Amino acid sequence: MKYVSTRGGGETYSASETIVKGIASDGGLFVPSSFPTIDGQFVDMLAELSYPERVAKILALYMDEFDENELLGYAQKAYSRFDGDPCPVVKIEDNLFVMELWHGPTFAFKDMALTLLPHLMVASKKKLGIDEKTLVLVATSGDTGKAALEGFKDVDGSEILVFFPDKGVSKMQKLQMVTQEGGNLSVVGIKGNFDDAQRAVKEIFCDNEVISTLKESKRAMSSANSINWGRLAPQIAYYVSSYVDLVASGEIEYGDKINFVVPTGNFGNVLAGYYAYKMGLPVNKLIVASNANNVLVDFFASGVYSVKRDFYKTASPSMDILVSSNLERLLYELCGRDSALITRLYNDLKEKGEFSFDKDLLDNSIFEAGWADETETKEAIFNYFDLDDVTFDPHTAVAGSVYNDYSIDTDDDTTTIIVSTASPYKFATDVLEGLTGKREKDPLKAMLKLQFESGLDCPGEIYYLSEKKVLHTKVIEKSEAKQAVLDFAQSGNTRG
Numbered sequence: 001m002k003y004v005s006t007r008g009g010g011e012t013y014s015a016s017e018t019i020v021k022g023i024a025s026d027g028g029l030f031v032p033s034s035f036p037t038i039d040g041q042f043v044d045m046l047a048e049l050s051y052p053e054r055v056a057k058i059l060a061l062y063m064d065e066f067d068e069n070e071l072l073g074y075a076q077k078a079y080s081r082f083d084g085d086p087c088p089v090v091k092i093e094d095n096l097f098v099m100e101l102w103h104g105p106t107f108a109f110k111d112m113a114l115t116l117l118p119h120l121m122v123a124s125k126k127k128l129g130i131d132e133k134t135l136v137l138v139a140t141s142g143d144t145g146k147a148a149l150e151g152f153k154d155v156d157g158s159e160i161l162v163f164f165p166d167k168g169v170s171k172m173q174k175l176q177m178v179t180q181e182g183g184n185l186s187v188v189g190i191k192g193n194f195d196d197a198q199r200a201v202k203e204i205f206c207d208n209e210v211i212s213t214l215k216e217s218k219r220a221m222s223s224a225n226s227i228n229w230g231r232l233a234p235q236i237a238y239y240v241s242s243y244v245d246l247v248a249s250g251e252i253e254y255g256d257k258i259n260f261v262v263p264t265g266n267f268g269n270v271l272a273g274y275y276a277y278k279m280g281l282p283v284n285k286l287i288v289a290s291n292a293n294n295v296l297v298d299f300f301a302s303g304v305y306s307v308k309r310d311f312y313k314t315a316s317p318s319m320d321i322l323v324s325s326n327l328e329r330l331l332y333e334l335c336g337r338d339s340a341l342i343t344r345l346y347n348d349l350k351e352k353g354e355f356s357f358d359k360d361l362l363d364n365s366i367f368e369a370g371w372a373d374e375t376e377t378k379e380a381i382f383n384y385f386d387l388d389d390v391t392f393d394p395h396t397a398v399a400g401s402v403y404n405d406y407s408i409d410t411d412d413d414t415t416t417i418i419v420s421t422a423s424p425y426k427f428a429t430d431v432l433e434g435l436t437g438k439r440e441k442d443p444l445k446a447m448l449k450l451q452f453e454s455g456l457d458c459p460g461e462i463y464y465l466s467e468k469k470v471l472h473t474k475v476i477e478k479s480e481a482k483q484a485v486l487d488f489a490q491s492g493n494t495r496g
Protein backbone atom coordinates (compact mmCIF):
# COMPACT_ATOMS: atom_id res chain seq x y z
CA MET A 1 0.00 0.00 0.00
CA LYS A 2 1.35 3.37 -1.03
CA TYR A 3 0.28 6.82 0.12
CA VAL A 4 -0.09 10.14 -1.66
CA SER A 5 -0.52 13.75 -0.52
CA THR A 6 -3.94 15.43 -0.89
CA ARG A 7 -2.14 18.35 -2.52
CA GLY A 8 0.60 16.43 -4.23
CA GLY A 9 1.55 15.41 -7.73
CA GLY A 10 2.48 11.81 -8.39
CA GLU A 11 4.89 11.18 -5.52
CA THR A 12 4.13 8.15 -3.35
CA TYR A 13 5.18 7.23 0.18
CA SER A 14 5.24 4.08 2.30
CA ALA A 15 3.15 3.83 5.49
CA SER A 16 6.27 4.22 7.63
CA GLU A 17 7.28 7.36 5.76
CA THR A 18 3.85 8.91 6.37
CA ILE A 19 4.02 8.07 10.08
CA VAL A 20 7.51 9.51 10.51
CA LYS A 21 6.80 12.66 8.48
CA GLY A 22 3.28 13.30 9.85
CA ILE A 23 2.39 15.90 7.23
CA ALA A 24 3.46 16.09 3.57
CA SER A 25 6.03 18.73 2.68
CA ASP A 26 3.56 20.39 0.28
CA GLY A 27 1.31 21.06 3.29
CA GLY A 28 -1.14 18.31 2.27
CA LEU A 29 -2.21 15.25 4.24
CA PHE A 30 -1.18 11.68 3.47
CA VAL A 31 -3.96 9.38 2.21
CA PRO A 32 -3.88 5.74 1.11
CA SER A 33 -3.61 5.45 -2.67
CA SER A 34 -6.60 3.05 -2.62
CA PHE A 35 -8.81 1.36 -0.03
CA PRO A 36 -8.45 -2.32 0.81
CA THR A 37 -11.80 -4.11 0.95
CA ILE A 38 -13.44 -6.18 3.63
CA ASP A 39 -16.42 -8.54 3.26
CA GLY A 40 -18.69 -10.87 5.23
CA GLN A 41 -15.99 -13.50 5.54
CA PHE A 42 -13.59 -10.96 7.02
CA VAL A 43 -16.27 -9.85 9.50
CA ASP A 44 -16.93 -13.48 10.51
CA MET A 45 -13.22 -14.06 10.95
CA LEU A 46 -12.87 -10.97 13.18
CA ALA A 47 -15.76 -12.12 15.37
CA GLU A 48 -13.54 -14.82 16.84
CA LEU A 49 -10.70 -12.42 17.65
CA SER A 50 -9.74 -10.13 20.53
CA TYR A 51 -9.68 -6.37 20.01
CA PRO A 52 -5.87 -6.18 19.53
CA GLU A 53 -6.07 -9.04 17.02
CA ARG A 54 -8.80 -7.21 15.10
CA VAL A 55 -6.69 -4.05 15.04
CA ALA A 56 -3.66 -5.97 13.74
CA LYS A 57 -5.73 -7.56 10.94
CA ILE A 58 -7.05 -4.18 9.81
CA LEU A 59 -3.73 -2.35 10.09
CA ALA A 60 -2.04 -5.12 8.11
CA LEU A 61 -4.28 -4.24 5.14
CA TYR A 62 -2.83 -0.73 5.13
CA MET A 63 0.73 -1.25 6.32
CA ASP A 64 2.17 -4.07 4.30
CA GLU A 65 5.77 -3.33 5.21
CA PHE A 66 4.84 -4.46 8.73
CA ASP A 67 4.42 -8.12 9.50
CA GLU A 68 0.98 -8.90 10.99
CA ASN A 69 2.57 -10.47 14.06
CA GLU A 70 4.67 -7.40 14.58
CA LEU A 71 1.51 -5.24 14.45
CA LEU A 72 -0.20 -7.61 16.84
CA GLY A 73 2.66 -7.19 19.32
CA TYR A 74 2.23 -3.40 19.26
CA ALA A 75 -1.54 -3.61 19.52
CA GLN A 76 -1.31 -5.97 22.49
CA LYS A 77 1.07 -3.61 24.27
CA ALA A 78 -1.12 -0.60 23.47
CA TYR A 79 -4.46 -2.08 24.55
CA SER A 80 -3.06 -3.77 27.65
CA ARG A 81 -3.07 -0.24 29.07
CA PHE A 82 -6.87 -0.18 28.92
CA ASP A 83 -9.18 -1.12 31.74
CA GLY A 84 -10.91 -4.17 30.26
CA ASP A 85 -12.43 -4.20 26.76
CA PRO A 86 -11.04 -1.18 24.84
CA CYS A 87 -14.20 -0.82 22.79
CA PRO A 88 -17.37 -2.07 24.52
CA VAL A 89 -20.61 -1.62 22.56
CA VAL A 90 -23.47 -1.11 25.01
CA LYS A 91 -27.15 -1.43 24.08
CA ILE A 92 -29.26 1.42 25.49
CA GLU A 93 -32.50 1.05 23.48
CA ASP A 94 -33.83 -1.10 20.65
CA ASN A 95 -31.59 -0.30 17.68
CA LEU A 96 -29.53 2.18 19.69
CA PHE A 97 -26.03 1.49 21.00
CA VAL A 98 -23.15 3.38 22.58
CA MET A 99 -19.54 2.55 21.72
CA GLU A 100 -17.41 3.58 24.71
CA LEU A 101 -13.93 4.57 23.60
CA TRP A 102 -12.66 6.02 26.87
CA HIS A 103 -11.39 3.10 28.91
CA GLY A 104 -7.74 3.94 28.16
CA PRO A 105 -5.09 5.54 30.37
CA THR A 106 -6.24 9.16 29.85
CA PHE A 107 -10.02 8.56 29.68
CA ALA A 108 -10.71 9.94 26.20
CA PHE A 109 -10.93 8.23 22.81
CA LYS A 110 -7.56 9.64 21.78
CA ASP A 111 -6.01 6.69 23.65
CA MET A 112 -7.43 4.31 21.01
CA ALA A 113 -4.70 5.52 18.65
CA LEU A 114 -2.17 7.30 20.83
CA THR A 115 -1.27 4.21 22.87
CA LEU A 116 -0.31 2.58 19.56
CA LEU A 117 1.26 5.44 17.59
CA PRO A 118 4.57 5.51 19.53
CA HIS A 119 5.16 1.83 18.72
CA LEU A 120 4.41 2.46 15.05
CA MET A 121 6.67 5.52 15.07
CA VAL A 122 9.66 3.73 16.59
CA ALA A 123 9.24 0.75 14.25
CA SER A 124 8.82 3.00 11.20
CA LYS A 125 12.06 4.81 11.96
CA LYS A 126 13.85 1.50 12.33
CA LYS A 127 12.50 0.29 8.98
CA LEU A 128 13.65 3.48 7.29
CA GLY A 129 17.07 3.39 8.95
CA ILE A 130 16.50 6.77 10.62
CA ASP A 131 18.51 7.35 13.76
CA GLU A 132 17.60 11.01 14.28
CA LYS A 133 15.55 11.81 17.35
CA THR A 134 11.87 12.49 16.68
CA LEU A 135 10.47 15.68 18.14
CA VAL A 136 6.71 15.18 18.27
CA LEU A 137 4.85 18.49 18.13
CA VAL A 138 1.26 18.50 19.30
CA ALA A 139 -1.47 21.13 19.27
CA THR A 140 -4.30 20.04 21.51
CA SER A 141 -7.86 21.12 22.17
CA GLY A 142 -7.65 19.19 25.43
CA ASP A 143 -7.49 15.43 25.13
CA THR A 144 -4.84 14.74 22.48
CA GLY A 145 -2.17 16.45 24.58
CA LYS A 146 -2.46 14.16 27.59
CA ALA A 147 -2.90 11.01 25.51
CA ALA A 148 0.16 11.85 23.39
CA LEU A 149 2.24 12.68 26.49
CA GLU A 150 1.34 9.34 28.05
CA GLY A 151 2.10 7.56 24.78
CA PHE A 152 5.48 9.14 24.10
CA LYS A 153 6.68 9.59 27.71
CA ASP A 154 10.22 8.18 27.98
CA VAL A 155 10.00 6.46 24.58
CA ASP A 156 13.56 5.99 23.29
CA GLY A 157 14.57 8.38 20.54
CA SER A 158 11.45 10.55 20.98
CA GLU A 159 10.70 13.90 22.57
CA ILE A 160 7.32 15.54 22.79
CA LEU A 161 6.24 19.15 23.05
CA VAL A 162 2.54 19.95 23.57
CA PHE A 163 0.89 23.32 22.97
CA PHE A 164 -2.56 23.85 24.48
CA PRO A 165 -4.86 26.91 24.52
CA ASP A 166 -4.24 28.18 28.05
CA LYS A 167 -7.83 29.27 28.69
CA GLY A 168 -9.47 26.84 26.29
CA VAL A 169 -9.38 23.47 28.04
CA SER A 170 -11.23 22.09 31.06
CA LYS A 171 -9.66 22.20 34.53
CA MET A 172 -9.12 18.47 34.55
CA GLN A 173 -7.68 18.44 31.04
CA LYS A 174 -5.20 21.15 32.03
CA LEU A 175 -4.25 19.43 35.28
CA GLN A 176 -3.70 16.17 33.42
CA MET A 177 -1.17 17.89 31.17
CA VAL A 178 0.65 20.28 33.51
CA THR A 179 1.33 17.52 36.05
CA GLN A 180 2.81 15.21 33.40
CA GLU A 181 6.04 13.55 34.48
CA GLY A 182 8.73 12.27 32.14
CA GLY A 183 12.20 13.24 31.04
CA ASN A 184 11.62 13.85 27.34
CA LEU A 185 8.64 16.16 27.28
CA SER A 186 7.26 19.61 27.83
CA VAL A 187 3.86 21.30 27.95
CA VAL A 188 3.30 24.95 27.03
CA GLY A 189 0.14 27.09 27.24
CA ILE A 190 -0.64 29.42 24.33
CA LYS A 191 -2.60 32.65 24.68
CA GLY A 192 -5.17 31.92 22.02
CA ASN A 193 -7.56 29.19 20.98
CA PHE A 194 -6.99 25.73 19.51
CA ASP A 195 -6.96 27.04 15.95
CA ASP A 196 -4.12 29.41 16.90
CA ALA A 197 -2.16 26.52 18.39
CA GLN A 198 -2.83 24.24 15.42
CA ARG A 199 -1.86 26.95 12.92
CA ALA A 200 1.37 27.71 14.80
CA VAL A 201 2.34 24.04 14.81
CA LYS A 202 1.53 23.57 11.12
CA GLU A 203 3.70 26.59 10.27
CA ILE A 204 6.58 25.31 12.36
CA PHE A 205 6.47 22.01 10.43
CA CYS A 206 7.22 23.90 7.22
CA ASP A 207 9.68 26.42 8.75
CA ASN A 208 13.10 26.00 7.17
CA GLU A 209 14.97 27.60 10.05
CA VAL A 210 13.43 25.18 12.53
CA ILE A 211 14.01 22.22 10.22
CA SER A 212 17.69 23.02 9.72
CA THR A 213 18.34 23.91 13.38
CA LEU A 214 16.80 20.61 14.43
CA LYS A 215 18.84 18.79 11.82
CA GLU A 216 22.05 20.11 13.37
CA SER A 217 21.15 18.39 16.62
CA LYS A 218 20.05 15.23 14.74
CA ARG A 219 16.34 15.74 15.22
CA ALA A 220 13.32 15.77 12.94
CA MET A 221 9.73 16.75 13.71
CA SER A 222 6.64 14.64 13.50
CA SER A 223 3.02 15.01 14.52
CA ALA A 224 0.78 13.12 16.91
CA ASN A 225 -2.33 15.03 15.82
CA SER A 226 -4.93 13.27 13.73
CA ILE A 227 -3.26 14.63 10.62
CA ASN A 228 -0.81 11.73 11.20
CA TRP A 229 -1.85 8.58 9.35
CA GLY A 230 -0.65 6.56 12.33
CA ARG A 231 -3.45 8.17 14.34
CA LEU A 232 -6.21 7.60 11.82
CA ALA A 233 -5.50 4.01 10.85
CA PRO A 234 -6.08 2.52 14.34
CA GLN A 235 -9.34 4.48 14.55
CA ILE A 236 -10.75 2.66 11.51
CA ALA A 237 -10.54 -0.54 13.54
CA TYR A 238 -13.19 0.36 16.11
CA TYR A 239 -15.79 1.14 13.46
CA VAL A 240 -15.25 -2.30 12.00
CA SER A 241 -15.04 -3.93 15.43
CA SER A 242 -18.36 -2.47 16.63
CA TYR A 243 -20.06 -3.74 13.48
CA VAL A 244 -18.53 -7.17 14.03
CA ASP A 245 -19.92 -7.18 17.58
CA LEU A 246 -23.44 -6.33 16.42
CA VAL A 247 -23.36 -9.13 13.86
CA ALA A 248 -21.87 -11.60 16.34
CA SER A 249 -24.51 -10.83 18.96
CA GLY A 250 -27.32 -11.23 16.40
CA GLU A 251 -28.43 -7.58 16.65
CA ILE A 252 -27.94 -7.20 12.90
CA GLU A 253 -27.12 -9.46 9.99
CA TYR A 254 -24.04 -8.97 7.89
CA GLY A 255 -24.94 -6.47 5.16
CA ASP A 256 -27.42 -4.47 7.28
CA LYS A 257 -26.38 -0.85 7.16
CA ILE A 258 -25.94 1.09 10.39
CA ASN A 259 -25.50 4.73 11.41
CA PHE A 260 -22.72 6.22 13.49
CA VAL A 261 -23.14 9.51 15.35
CA VAL A 262 -19.78 11.12 16.01
CA PRO A 263 -18.97 14.13 18.22
CA THR A 264 -16.66 16.02 15.91
CA GLY A 265 -13.88 18.57 16.15
CA ASN A 266 -10.88 18.04 13.92
CA PHE A 267 -12.84 15.48 11.84
CA GLY A 268 -10.39 12.65 12.56
CA ASN A 269 -12.79 10.31 14.32
CA VAL A 270 -15.62 10.54 11.80
CA LEU A 271 -13.17 10.38 8.89
CA ALA A 272 -11.96 7.01 10.18
CA GLY A 273 -15.60 5.90 9.99
CA TYR A 274 -15.74 7.10 6.40
CA TYR A 275 -12.60 5.13 5.58
CA ALA A 276 -14.24 2.02 7.10
CA TYR A 277 -17.21 2.68 4.79
CA LYS A 278 -14.86 3.04 1.82
CA MET A 279 -13.48 -0.39 2.71
CA GLY A 280 -16.94 -1.86 2.35
CA LEU A 281 -18.35 -1.65 5.89
CA PRO A 282 -22.15 -1.38 5.48
CA VAL A 283 -22.80 2.18 6.69
CA ASN A 284 -26.03 4.09 6.11
CA LYS A 285 -25.21 7.52 7.56
CA LEU A 286 -22.29 9.14 9.32
CA ILE A 287 -23.82 11.86 11.45
CA VAL A 288 -21.40 14.66 12.31
CA ALA A 289 -22.28 16.28 15.65
CA SER A 290 -20.90 19.75 16.44
CA ASN A 291 -21.26 22.12 19.38
CA ALA A 292 -21.84 25.88 18.96
CA ASN A 293 -18.71 25.96 16.79
CA ASN A 294 -20.88 24.61 14.01
CA VAL A 295 -18.75 25.46 10.99
CA LEU A 296 -19.13 21.89 9.66
CA VAL A 297 -22.92 21.97 9.92
CA ASP A 298 -23.02 25.14 7.83
CA PHE A 299 -20.57 23.60 5.39
CA PHE A 300 -22.62 20.45 4.81
CA ALA A 301 -25.74 22.61 4.39
CA SER A 302 -24.25 25.19 1.99
CA GLY A 303 -20.96 23.97 0.54
CA VAL A 304 -19.27 27.07 1.96
CA TYR A 305 -16.59 26.54 4.58
CA SER A 306 -15.97 29.82 6.34
CA VAL A 307 -13.90 30.46 9.45
CA LYS A 308 -14.96 34.12 9.48
CA ARG A 309 -17.20 33.60 12.47
CA ASP A 310 -17.16 33.83 16.24
CA PHE A 311 -15.35 31.23 18.24
CA TYR A 312 -17.20 29.88 21.28
CA LYS A 313 -15.87 28.25 24.39
CA THR A 314 -18.20 25.41 25.32
CA ALA A 315 -18.56 22.56 27.80
CA SER A 316 -17.19 20.28 25.06
CA PRO A 317 -13.78 21.96 24.60
CA SER A 318 -12.25 19.17 22.51
CA MET A 319 -14.68 20.21 19.78
CA ASP A 320 -14.01 23.95 20.02
CA ILE A 321 -12.40 24.05 16.60
CA LEU A 322 -13.05 26.06 13.45
CA VAL A 323 -10.45 24.58 11.10
CA SER A 324 -11.20 20.85 10.98
CA SER A 325 -8.00 19.54 9.42
CA ASN A 326 -9.18 16.12 8.33
CA LEU A 327 -12.05 17.49 6.28
CA GLU A 328 -9.38 17.94 3.60
CA ARG A 329 -9.09 14.17 3.34
CA LEU A 330 -12.84 13.74 2.86
CA LEU A 331 -13.06 16.44 0.21
CA TYR A 332 -10.17 14.82 -1.61
CA GLU A 333 -12.22 11.62 -1.94
CA LEU A 334 -15.52 13.34 -2.71
CA CYS A 335 -14.06 15.40 -5.57
CA GLY A 336 -12.46 12.39 -7.22
CA ARG A 337 -8.94 12.94 -5.86
CA ASP A 338 -8.38 16.25 -7.61
CA SER A 339 -5.30 17.50 -5.76
CA ALA A 340 -5.17 20.74 -7.78
CA LEU A 341 -8.69 21.58 -6.59
CA ILE A 342 -7.81 20.75 -2.96
CA THR A 343 -4.70 22.94 -3.15
CA ARG A 344 -6.84 25.80 -4.45
CA LEU A 345 -9.49 25.37 -1.74
CA TYR A 346 -6.95 25.39 1.06
CA ASN A 347 -5.16 28.40 -0.39
CA ASP A 348 -8.53 30.17 -0.42
CA LEU A 349 -9.06 29.19 3.21
CA LYS A 350 -5.67 30.62 4.14
CA GLU A 351 -6.02 33.82 2.13
CA LYS A 352 -9.74 34.57 2.30
CA GLY A 353 -10.87 32.59 5.33
CA GLU A 354 -13.31 30.52 3.27
CA PHE A 355 -13.82 28.23 0.30
CA SER A 356 -16.76 26.77 -1.62
CA PHE A 357 -17.16 23.14 -2.54
CA ASP A 358 -19.63 21.46 -4.90
CA LYS A 359 -22.78 21.09 -2.77
CA ASP A 360 -24.15 18.20 -4.87
CA LEU A 361 -21.12 16.13 -3.91
CA LEU A 362 -21.92 16.75 -0.25
CA ASP A 363 -25.63 15.99 -0.70
CA ASN A 364 -24.80 12.70 -2.40
CA SER A 365 -22.40 11.64 0.34
CA ILE A 366 -23.38 9.54 3.37
CA PHE A 367 -22.85 12.51 5.72
CA GLU A 368 -25.43 14.30 7.83
CA ALA A 369 -24.57 17.08 10.24
CA GLY A 370 -26.22 18.76 13.20
CA TRP A 371 -25.29 20.72 16.29
CA ALA A 372 -26.29 21.26 19.89
CA ASP A 373 -25.99 24.44 21.94
CA GLU A 374 -25.03 24.45 25.62
CA THR A 375 -28.60 24.10 26.88
CA GLU A 376 -29.35 21.21 24.53
CA THR A 377 -26.13 19.51 25.62
CA LYS A 378 -27.14 19.69 29.30
CA GLU A 379 -30.63 18.47 28.42
CA ALA A 380 -29.17 15.51 26.58
CA ILE A 381 -27.04 14.60 29.62
CA PHE A 382 -30.22 14.63 31.73
CA ASN A 383 -32.47 12.84 29.24
CA TYR A 384 -30.14 10.01 28.31
CA PHE A 385 -29.54 9.34 31.99
CA ASP A 386 -33.21 9.53 32.79
CA LEU A 387 -34.42 7.38 29.89
CA ASP A 388 -31.48 5.08 29.15
CA ASP A 389 -29.51 5.03 32.39
CA VAL A 390 -26.31 6.08 30.65
CA THR A 391 -24.04 8.95 31.72
CA PHE A 392 -22.64 10.97 28.84
CA ASP A 393 -19.75 13.39 28.99
CA PRO A 394 -20.57 16.73 27.29
CA HIS A 395 -18.99 15.71 23.94
CA THR A 396 -21.00 12.51 23.78
CA ALA A 397 -24.08 14.43 24.90
CA VAL A 398 -23.71 16.70 21.87
CA ALA A 399 -23.86 13.56 19.73
CA GLY A 400 -26.87 12.30 21.69
CA SER A 401 -28.72 15.56 21.18
CA VAL A 402 -27.94 15.65 17.45
CA TYR A 403 -29.10 12.05 17.10
CA ASN A 404 -32.42 12.91 18.76
CA ASP A 405 -33.01 15.74 16.31
CA TYR A 406 -31.99 13.53 13.40
CA SER A 407 -34.30 10.68 14.31
CA ILE A 408 -37.25 13.03 14.81
CA ASP A 409 -36.58 14.83 11.51
CA THR A 410 -36.02 11.73 9.42
CA ASP A 411 -37.94 8.87 11.10
CA ASP A 412 -34.83 6.83 10.32
CA ASP A 413 -34.89 3.79 12.61
CA THR A 414 -31.69 2.23 11.27
CA THR A 415 -29.56 0.63 13.97
CA THR A 416 -27.34 3.41 15.29
CA ILE A 417 -24.15 3.61 17.32
CA ILE A 418 -23.40 6.79 19.27
CA VAL A 419 -19.64 7.12 19.57
CA SER A 420 -18.84 8.00 23.19
CA THR A 421 -15.54 9.84 23.36
CA ALA A 422 -14.73 10.68 26.98
CA SER A 423 -15.31 9.56 30.54
CA PRO A 424 -17.88 11.78 32.27
CA TYR A 425 -15.33 12.28 35.07
CA LYS A 426 -13.12 14.36 32.82
CA PHE A 427 -15.92 16.93 32.87
CA ALA A 428 -17.55 16.21 36.22
CA THR A 429 -18.77 19.74 36.95
CA ASP A 430 -20.69 20.05 33.69
CA VAL A 431 -22.02 16.50 33.72
CA LEU A 432 -23.24 16.93 37.29
CA GLU A 433 -24.96 20.17 36.30
CA GLY A 434 -26.67 18.32 33.46
CA LEU A 435 -27.86 15.60 35.80
CA THR A 436 -28.94 17.72 38.77
CA GLY A 437 -29.33 21.27 37.45
CA LYS A 438 -26.88 22.44 40.12
CA ARG A 439 -23.34 23.59 39.56
CA GLU A 440 -20.62 22.36 41.94
CA LYS A 441 -17.51 24.42 41.33
CA ASP A 442 -15.15 22.35 43.47
CA PRO A 443 -14.02 19.62 41.06
CA LEU A 444 -13.40 17.05 43.80
CA LYS A 445 -16.85 17.52 45.29
CA ALA A 446 -18.32 17.41 41.80
CA MET A 447 -16.69 14.02 41.23
CA LEU A 448 -17.97 12.60 44.49
CA LYS A 449 -21.47 13.87 43.81
CA LEU A 450 -21.33 12.56 40.25
CA GLN A 451 -20.36 9.18 41.61
CA PHE A 452 -23.38 9.25 43.88
CA GLU A 453 -25.76 10.38 41.11
CA SER A 454 -24.51 8.15 38.30
CA GLY A 455 -23.35 5.04 40.15
CA LEU A 456 -20.19 5.01 37.97
CA ASP A 457 -16.86 4.67 39.76
CA CYS A 458 -14.57 7.68 39.54
CA PRO A 459 -11.12 6.63 38.29
CA GLY A 460 -8.47 7.28 40.94
CA GLU A 461 -6.13 8.79 38.33
CA ILE A 462 -8.62 11.62 37.86
CA TYR A 463 -9.70 12.01 41.49
CA TYR A 464 -6.17 12.39 42.80
CA LEU A 465 -4.95 14.69 40.01
CA SER A 466 -5.18 17.85 42.07
CA GLU A 467 -2.72 16.39 44.56
CA LYS A 468 -0.06 16.00 41.91
CA LYS A 469 2.74 18.53 41.52
CA VAL A 470 2.35 21.08 38.71
CA LEU A 471 5.50 20.74 36.62
CA HIS A 472 4.72 22.87 33.56
CA THR A 473 3.80 26.52 34.03
CA LYS A 474 5.00 28.26 30.88
CA VAL A 475 2.44 30.32 28.94
CA ILE A 476 3.46 32.12 25.75
CA GLU A 477 2.09 34.31 22.97
CA LYS A 478 1.25 32.33 19.84
CA SER A 479 4.01 34.18 17.99
CA GLU A 480 6.52 32.66 20.44
CA ALA A 481 5.71 29.04 19.60
CA LYS A 482 8.56 28.73 17.12
CA GLN A 483 11.08 30.00 19.69
CA ALA A 484 9.68 27.51 22.21
CA VAL A 485 10.46 24.69 19.79
CA LEU A 486 14.00 25.99 19.23
CA ASP A 487 14.52 26.34 23.01
CA PHE A 488 13.19 22.87 23.62
CA ALA A 489 15.57 21.46 21.04
CA GLN A 490 18.48 23.18 22.86
CA SER A 491 17.68 22.26 26.41
CA GLY A 492 15.32 19.34 26.13
CA ASN A 493 12.73 21.22 28.14
CA THR A 494 10.91 24.55 28.35
CA ARG A 495 9.94 24.52 31.97
CA GLY A 496 9.46 28.00 33.30
Ligand SMILES: *Cc1c(COP(=O)(O)O)cnc(C)c1O
Nearest residue numbers: 143265266267268269318421422
Ligand atom coordinates in the same frame (compact mmCIF):
# COMPACT_ATOMS: atom_id res chain seq x y z
C1 LIG B 1 -10.85 14.95 20.21
C2 LIG B 1 -12.20 14.76 20.76
C3 LIG B 1 -13.34 14.88 19.96
C4 LIG B 1 -13.26 15.28 18.51
O1 LIG B 1 -12.64 14.30 17.72
P1 LIG B 1 -12.04 14.69 16.27
O2 LIG B 1 -11.34 13.49 15.82
O3 LIG B 1 -11.10 15.84 16.54
O4 LIG B 1 -13.18 15.10 15.43
C5 LIG B 1 -14.57 14.60 20.52
N1 LIG B 1 -14.69 14.28 21.84
C6 LIG B 1 -13.61 14.17 22.64
C7 LIG B 1 -13.82 13.83 24.07
C8 LIG B 1 -12.34 14.40 22.13
O5 LIG B 1 -11.26 14.29 22.94
